[in-house]
Amino acid sequence: MLKTLWRWFWKGIALFIGVVLLYQLWIFGHIWWWVDHNPATSSFMDDRLAIMQDQNPDAELRHQWVPYDRISMNLKRALVAAEDAKFIDHEGFDWEGIQKAYEKNMKKGKVVAGGSTISQQLAKNLFLSSKRTPWRKIEEAAITVMLEQMMSKRRILEIYMNVIEWGNGVFGAEAAARHYYRTSAASLSAPQAAKLAAMVPNPRYYDKHPGAKGLQRKTGIILARMNSAVVPR
Numbered sequence: 001m002l003k004t005l006w007r008w009f010w011k012g013i014a015l016f017i018g019v020v021l022l023y024q025l026w027i028f029g030h031i032w033w034w035v036d037h038n039p040a041t042s043s044f045m046d047d048r049l050a051i052m053q054d055q056n057p058d059a060e061l062r063h064q065w066v067p068y069d070r071i072s073m074n075l076k077r078a079l080v081a082a083e084d085a086k087f088i089d090h091e092g093f094d095w096e097g098i099q100k101a102y103e104k105n106m107k108k109g110k111v112v113a114g115g116s117t118i119s120q121q122l123a124k125n126l127f128l129s130s131k132r133t134p135w136r137k138i139e140e141a142a143i144t145v146m147l148e149q150m151m152s153k154r155r156i157l158e159i160y161m162n163v164i165e166w167g168n169g170v171f172g173a174e175a176a177a178r179h180y181y182r183t184s185a186a187s188l189s190a191p192q193a194a195k196l197a198a199m200v201p202n203p204r205y206y207d208k209h210p211g212a213k214g215l216q217r218k219t220g221i222i223l224a225r226m227n228s229a230v231v232p233r
Contacts, residue, residue, distance in 0.1 A: 024142065027127060031146050035155065038065050042163045044125045045171055052169055062175040068158040071173050072188040074226070076157065078197035081225040082218075084118040087157070088230045092119045092148040093141075119144050122160045154232035161185075166199060167207035180210075194223040 030039075045061060052059035080087050086094050098115035116124075123143035128136060147156055166176035173185040173196075181192050188196070198218035199206040206215050 027143060028146060030126075031143075031150050034159065035151055039126065039159065039163065042126045043128055044165065045163065047129055048165065048169065048171075059169065061169050061171055062179060063171040064174040065162050065172065066174045066185050068154060068161075071158075071161055071185045072193055073231070074190045074193035075161065075173055075185065075188050075196060076231040077226040077229040078190075078193040078222050079118070079157075079161065079200070080231050081229040082194075082197040082222045083121070083200060085225075085229065087118050088153060088232065090117060092144040093117060117144075118160050119147050119156055121164070122156060123147060125163050126159075152232065157232055164200060165203045166196060168204050170203070170207070190226060191219070191223060194226060195219045197222050 045063070049059070049061055052061075084090075084094065086097070094115060094117050097117075100115065120140055123140050127143055128140060151159075162172040162174075165171055166173075167179055170176055170179045173188075176196055177183050177185045177188055177192075180196065181188070183192075195215070198215055206212060209215070
């Protein structure tokens with residue numbers, strides 16, 4: 001009886017490992033394809049659309065892919081300045097930034113800062129749901145490593161700018177530029193780009209409160225840092 005239980009236990013372990021490996025292979029295949037092909041959607045976009053359609057079955061996302069060269073250099077610099085100043089240099093993780101965020105959160109007694117890089121944020125957006133699970137950070141790290149190993153920094157930033165959320169149902173730089181400024185992503189000025197970058201941590205709130213004092217303050221800080229931001233060419 002005991003031998004039978006152990007046999008089933010190890011079969012269960014083997015099955016679990018097999019499923020995990022198949023899932024990693026599925027992710028690897030998607031990343032390999034997206035090196036040269038544009039993703040039509042992301043896990044986060046699908047989640048948001050489902051939520052929106054629960055309230056309105058006819059709801060649709062506003063999203064239009066634009067290539068890297070048709071996105072303003074101002075927006076590229078603003079996002080790197082705001083989200084990941086060491087983007088060009090790190091290999092997916094900013095360990096110093098993670099340490100600073102941890103210390104700040106411990107001091108405040110709650111989560112007030114994050115140390116996620118652009119690569120980590122892209123990993124979450126492309127593949128992970130908004131549900132927090134014990135394995136989520138491990139999966140995020142594994143996907144981040146694959147993104148960094150298989151894609152150039154330029155490609156990572158290009159996909160990131162095209163899939164991140166910028167408002168309720170607004171995804172990507174082109175949709176955001178047209179939604180907020182009635183212009184194209186290529187034509188964004190430095191102040192416009194800085195404000196869009198400032199919105200990234202809480203886009204749906206700022207969509208409803210575009211005049212929020214905190215948003216104006218963050219926009220000014222990002223605007224001052226943009227000239228020193230190094231971005232892929």
